[in-house]
Amino acid sequence: MDNNLVPKKWCNLLKDFPSLYNESIHENKDLNLNGVGALPRQPLSLLRQSHNTDDADILIPQEILDQYLLYRPTPFRRAVQLENHLNTKTKIFYKYEGANISGSHKLNSALAQAFYYKKAGYKHLVTGTGAGQWGSALAYACKVFGLKCTIFMVDVSLNQKPQRRDLMELYGATVYSSPSTETKVGLDAIKKGYKNTGTLAIATGEAIIFTKNFSDAQFAVGSGENNVLLHQTIIGNEVLNQLEELDIFPDRVYACVGAGSNFAGIAFPILRYSKSHNKNCKFIAVEPIACPKLTRGIYTTDINDFSGTTPLSKMYTLGSKYNSPPIHAGGLRYHGTSSFLSALYHTGFITATSISEEESLSAGLLFSQKEGILPAPESSYAIAAAIRDIHDNSKLDESIIINISGHGLYDMLSYQDYLLDRLIDDEPDEEMIKNSLSEFN
Amino acid sequence: MDNNLVPKKWCNLLKDFPSLYNESIHENKDLNLNGVGALPRQPLSLLRQSHNTDDADILIPQEILDQYLLYRPTPFRRAVQLENHLNTKTKIFYKYEGANISGSHKLNSALAQAFYYKKAGYKHLVTGTGAGQWGSALAYACKVFGLKCTIFMVDVSLNQKPQRRDLMELYGATVYSSPSTETKVGLDAIKKGYKNTGTLAIATGEAIIFTKNFSDAQFAVGSGENNVLLHQTIIGNEVLNQLEELDIFPDRVYACVGAGSNFAGIAFPILRYSKSHNKNCKFIAVEPIACPKLTRGIYTTDINDFSGTTPLSKMYTLGSKYNSPPIHAGGLRYHGTSSFLSALYHTGFITATSISEEESLSAGLLFSQKEGILPAPESSYAIAAAIRDIHDNSKLDESIIINISGHGLYDMLSYQDYLLDRLIDDEPDEEMIKNSLSEFN
Numbered sequence: 001m002d003n004n005l006v007p008k009k010w011c012n013l014l015k016d017f018p019s020l021y022n023e024s025i026h027e028n029k030d031l032n033l034n035g036v037g038a039l040p041r042q043p044l045s046l047l048r049q050s051h052n053t054d055d056a057d058i059l060i061p062q063e064i065l066d067q068y069l070l071y072r073p074t075p076f077r078r079a080v081q082l083e084n085h086l087n088t089k090t091k092i093f094y095k096y097e098g099a100n101i102s103g104s105h106k107l108n109s110a111l112a113q114a115f116y117y118k119k120a121g122y123k124h125l126v127t128g129t130g131a132g133q134w135g136s137a138l139a140y141a142c143k144v145f146g147l148k149c150t151i152f153m154v155d156v157s158l159n160q161k162p163q164r165r166d167l168m169e170l171y172g173a174t175v176y177s178s179p180s181t182e183t184k185v186g187l188d189a190i191k192k193g194y195k196n197t198g199t200l201a202i203a204t205g206e207a208i209i210f211t212k213n214f215s216d217a218q219f220a221v222g223s224g225e226n227n228v229l230l231h232q233t234i235i236g237n238e239v240l241n242q243l244e245e246l247d248i249f250p251d252r253v254y255a256c257v258g259a260g261s262n263f264a265g266i267a268f269p270i271l272r273y274s275k276s277h278n279k280n281c282k283f284i285a286v287e288p289i290a291c292p293k294l295t296r297g298i299y300t301t302d303i304n305d306f307s308g309t310t311p312l313s314k315m316y317t318l319g320s321k322y323n324s325p326p327i328h329a330g331g332l333r334y335h336g337t338s339s340f341l342s343a344l345y346h347t348g349f350i351t352a353t354s355i356s357e358e359e360s361l362s363a364g365l366l367f368s369q370k371e372g373i374l375p376a377p378e379s380s381y382a383i384a385a386a387i388r389d390i391h392d393n394s395k396l397d398e399s400i401i402i403n404i405s406g407h408g409l410y411d412m413l414s415y416q417d418y419l420l421d422r423l424i425d426d427e428p429d430e431e432m433i434k435n436s437l438s439e440f441n
Numbered sequence: 442m443d444n445n446l447v448p449k450k451w452c453n454l455l456k457d458f459p460s461l462y463n464e465s466i467h468e469n470k471d472l473n474l475n476g477v478g479a480l481p482r483q484p485l486s487l488l489r490q491s492h493n494t495d496d497a498d499i500l501i502p503q504e505i506l507d508q509y510l511l512y513r514p515t516p517f518r519r520a521v522q523l524e525n526h527l528n529t530k531t532k533i534f535y536k537y538e539g540a541n542i543s544g545s546h547k548l549n550s551a552l553a554q555a556f557y558y559k560k561a562g563y564k565h566l567v568t569g570t571g572a573g574q575w576g577s578a579l580a581y582a583c584k585v586f587g588l589k590c591t592i593f594m595v596d597v598s599l600n601q602k603p604q605r606r607d608l609m610e611l612y613g614a615t616v617y618s619s620p621s622t623e624t625k626v627g628l629d630a631i632k633k634g635y636k637n638t639g640t641l642a643i644a645t646g647e648a649i650i651f652t653k654n655f656s657d658a659q660f661a662v663g664s665g666e667n668n669v670l671l672h673q674t675i676i677g678n679e680v681l682n683q684l685e686e687l688d689i690f691p692d693r694v695y696a697c698v699g700a701g702s703n704f705a706g707i708a709f710p711i712l713r714y715s716k717s718h719n720k721n722c723k724f725i726a727v728e729p730i731a732c733p734k735l736t737r738g739i740y741t742t743d744i745n746d747f748s749g750t751t752p753l754s755k756m757y758t759l760g761s762k763y764n765s766p767p768i769h770a771g772g773l774r775y776h777g778t779s780s781f782l783s784a785l786y787h788t789g790f791i792t793a794t795s796i797s798e799e800e801s802l803s804a805g806l807l808f809s810q811k812e813g814i815l816p817a818p819e820s821s822y823a824i825a826a827a828i829r830d831i832h833d834n835s836k837l838d839e840s841i842i843i844n845i846s847g848h849g850l851y852d853m854l855s856y857q858d859y860l861l862d863r864l865i866d867d868e869p870d871e872e873m874i875k876n877s878l879s880e881f882n
Binding site: 163 | 507581813815851857
């Protein structure tokens with residue numbers, strides 16, 4: 001593999017947009033660290049990364065780079081067979097982050113966080129996970145850096161893919177189905193009717209509360225935080241290296257959005273490059289119609305988890321109590337979106353669209369048959385949005401990039417439900433969203 | 442990805458060893474095609490590939506190459522972290538064939554066979570599969586080339602990894618657990634006590650018999666045949682390209698052996714190269730102690746399947762009725778080994794060793810923690826043999842290559858059984874092997 005293509009730096013976009021950073025931070029209501037919103041007891045190394053507006057690039061520590069080199073560079077390929085099938089002049093490229101042991105881009109941040117927490121003296125990381133991709137990544141990263149790991153996984157996702165639990169347990173993690181009876185947050189959620197569904201906000205709340213039982217444990221977060229977005233920029237930096245080899249530049253970049261880390265990971269470096277080189281590139285954040293925080297939510301101050309213990313953030317949100325229809329793409333069922341990403345969206349630097357589960361899985365299955373990669377249901381949303389735009393622009397000679405954030409090898413049930421016409425009605429009605437947003441009135 | 446590294450030719454080693462080819466063929470007793478042993482009704486294109494001693498290289502048709510380019514070149518990397526852990530001077534390289542949609546090297550031949558059968562006018566392929574890797578590959582390849590697909594999967598493996606069935610069905614294949622009640626072979630095997638275990642020989646026998654129900658169906662075989670070994674040489678040819686970039690040459694090459702296709706795939710091109718360049722390289726075929734055809738079997742004429750309908754082959758075998766202990770590595774539970782490979786082994790061009798399930802899974806788990814790839818239980822045998830030799834030679838400054846033929850993402854149960862001390866006794870006693878071989882007395 002060509003190791004020279006692997007970037008040695010992360011791209012810190014806060015440096016490019018300090019006013020947007022300030023807006024997202026100053027709107028925070030519950031400041032618990034020198035006036036800066038922060039998760040409980042993050043190591044200073046990670047806190048600094050979330051609030052650094054001075055350095056355009058952050059050097060990746062060698063210990064993390066050594067781990068990245070085990071699976072990077074990740075494939076960047078042209079989807080020629082898909083192009084032929086769609087009969088389009090559009091050049092479709094894709095970046096594939098699913099071939100590592102955890103199965104998704106999440107490993108990029110899990111390795112970094114495990115490294116920094118270990119260095120700061122912690123011995124145990126606790127987290128909440130939706131579809132299990134973040135949990136798998138953190139379990140593995142903790143094993144690599146010698147940390148204990150405890151995971152609360154959203155119940156509906158755990159039932160859909162028990163192999164995720166097996167994988168996490170293989171690397172020594174303890175896994176609880178959320179809402180669990182281990183925490184008050186879980187017990188409250190069960191009382192409120194979330195048993196057998198659960199949400200990422202609840203699982204996150206449980207993880208945060210659970211952490212307080214141990215003096216040497218910390219809560220680690222898989223998306224949303226600026227430092228997580230930073231770690232994921234390894235994707236976009238690598239794409240820039242790969243684009244340079246091919247001498248092309250994209251007109252549009254597609255990625256799905258849960259809290260925003262795989263989207264930011266590919267978009268931020270390309271956004272910076274297109275600004276500095278006067279290129280015109282559109283960035284499309286793709287969300288499910290089941291959880292449409294960007295396209296139907298509001299830009300306001302909200303909490304990040306169900307327990308309400310994390311600091312408030314200014315963001316696009318449907319309200320932390322929003323109970324998304326249980327679509328297969330558990331990683332996209334998060335009620336809000338990263339503050340900084342929300343500010344970029346609010347200012348028009350990125351755009352958003354929403355896609356139904358049916359359209360998404362149809363696109364994912366087509367992609368697998370043409371390109372030999374079975375995408376995670378989450379990633380399929382990005383593919384579907386790209387295909388929709390291609391159908392609408394089939395005469396144009398353009399280049400696009402789709403970020404395939406993970407594999408779907410544990411998600412066969414999703415595709416079977418699609419093939420057997422067993423998908424749920426995933427469109428939330430107006431009343432449901434209105435009710436959820438009413439807390440902000 | 443660097444497409445230039447992907448070979449455009451397969452390496453036909455029959456050209457290099459015509460006398461071994463003749464020996465393996467002339468010993469066959471049941472010749473049903475112009476004096477040449479052959480599976481029922483294979484297309485001439487494939488038959489010619491199995492019996493071609495004229496051409497050193499076979500050009501890969503563009504339609505197959507287009508598919509190879511979706512996942513090739515596959516990773517060839519140095520296992521630096523494993524080296525550090527083992528505290529060895531030996532440079533450990535590995536080739537990884539598990540990142541494609543089917544999860545193993547089997548796709549290399551499945552795509553080729555589906556292409557040739559389709560071209561010959563067949564509409565439906567039927568096969569037997571052990572661990573499900575061949576079945577997954579054939580199901581996908583049939584989808585790509587528009588063929589119907591029916592698969593008989595060894596029961597014990599199907600119970601261990603139901604996701605394999607899901608994957609095959611996702612691509613439209615019909616999957617039967619073998620021994621099944623669909624065929625006389627299956628019914629006979631059930632009567633003889635093979636229910637809930639099954640063997641690849643039975644599954645293969647069922648597939649062959651089942652095929653006879655349809656005029657447009659054919660039986661496709663995942664290993665053993667010369668043309669399958671040929672298709673797999675894409676692996677070794679690609680390794681030679683990758684070695685050239687690195688300017689190194691291996692002292693030893695390790696691969697696991699079921700019927701022999703992943704072993705032949707990496708070994709044949711390197712064997713040819715080392716002969717023509719006066720290099721000294723040792724090729725180690727690694728088999729489980731549960732199914733030790735090379736190290737404890739005999740070199741004789743035997744049938745390839747349980748039904749006895751396939752032509753007899755000269756090979757190393759434990760007898761087609763050998764009922765291997767149900768180890769997790771279902772792909773290695775085959776009673777015999779490819780004729781040509783057997784001849785190479787008999788003549789001393791390759792060597793063999795056997796490994797216990799416990800040693801194998803321990804090595805596979807270690808590899809995953811150090812190198813970020815979870816190997817298939819089959820591939821773990823090769824890793825274990827390599828590590829054993831390294832422990833024995835830790836002072837030597839050598840280079841070795843391990844072929845990691847597939848991923849273990851559907852094999853978590855294997856590793857859990859290892860961790861929880863639930864592995865079966867996998868050493869067959871002397872009596873069991875003697876009984877199985879008694880048919881040859």
